[in-house]
Amino acid sequence: MPTADRRLRPRKRPVQRRAEDTRDRILAAAARVFAARGYAGGTTNHIAAEAGLSVGSLYQYYPNKDALLAELMRAHVAEGAALIARRLAEPPPAAAADDADLAASLRPFVDAAIDNHRADPALHRVLFEEAPRPADVLAELHALEAGAVTAAARLLRAHPQVTAPDPDLAAWFVVATIESLTHRYVGSPARGRLDLDAFGDELVRMLVAYLSSPSR
């Protein structure tokens, strides 16, 4: 059983170039091992071996197994945030009809979600489902989601064809739907019958229909 609460941050700052490489090698190895063997099955000895190092070296840079996991989570979350920021920064394609406009606005969110899952679905699953998530990482995650919901709500308010009476609620639904369905899609047998682009198209279609349906 892992020793629970210690520093989850690296125990030592590398000062030589060599050490920095080592640090990265360990983290990369951890990603591969966790993805392949799961959290419980991915032992620190496996990770060290995969990195071509001894356990001792591993523990010079990471105080315990959970620290490795936390670092991977942080990296993945940061990458996700960067991904969506980049997508949003892209100039939106010229708008045509109203619906097309809304669809174009939603597309960056969908594409970002797809990108974030496509890279390494197995690792993603281990990080955000199987593994125990330390409180601070969970908080970071929720903050990220809250940010996305806020951004989505602002976007919905700016689009006149959005008929949802409560944009905040609708925004939560939009974000949750994108995240959840993408996640489910990549780990589903349905993937065989439907390629990623078609999936994204259909997802956008559903959201547009939901948001611009005649109000009640």
Next chain:
Amino acid sequence: MPTADRRLRPRKRPVQRRAEDTRDRILAAAARVFAARGYAGGTTNHIAAEAGLSVGSLYQYYPNKDALLAELMRAHVAEGAALIARRLAEPPPAAAADDADLAASLRPFVDAAIDNHRADPALHRVLFEEAPRPADVLAELHALEAGAVTAAARLLRAHPQVTAPDPDLAAWFVVATIESLTHRYVGSPARGRLDLDAFGDELVRMLVAYLSSPSR
């Protein structure tokens, strides 16, 4: 590390009344312990203690830890199947407009999903996210989902106001959306701001909008 592949079925059929009670007590204790401490953290000794028994007794009825998990999964899946069957058997409320009709048809699926998650979200999470899922249970799960998709597709074809060009694809989206969003909802901080009924209503609204949106 758990011994991987052995019989996952109980090792001994109880013949006395007392034993049957014991079997049930063990399973109930396992549910509580797994829900509270996760899969890895829920040890067989914990479970035995929680059941007020010794480990030896536990192993008279379940050959190993994974068998307990498999049994819980089977029970949960069976309950889910029963739940949806019951909901579908209920006489649908009298139809009004077309949209209301479609909404009424979708409602049983949504309610069944909500029921299935509401009972014990923590256990549900452990069973279907954290824990290793044996192949046969996974297959059973996929079969259940495939069945739901088929039923949904049939339903969609029968509803004239459904504009989706590909009912099979739409059916997958409907089932995936219901399952995933419900799952996400029960384990989300958003739950505070939105009660279950309102959630179900909004979910149905989204699906109706998606399915009956003007075709493109």
Next chain:
DNA sequence: GCAAGATACGAGCAATAGCTCGCATCCGAT
């Protein structure tokens, strides 16, 4: 009341995990 099987017990075994620590090796500043 009694035998025989069913049930329950729990100390302890074997396996394996996370992690330490004393020592070897390497690198860079002087």
Next chain:
DNA sequence: ATCGGATGCGAGCTATTGCTCGTATCTTGC
């Protein structure tokens, strides 16, 4: 060239886990 700190090593300690097995207790049919 050398010296000191940074880096790397890996046998092995400690803790814990899943699980066994010999024994004790209870139930039931006669």
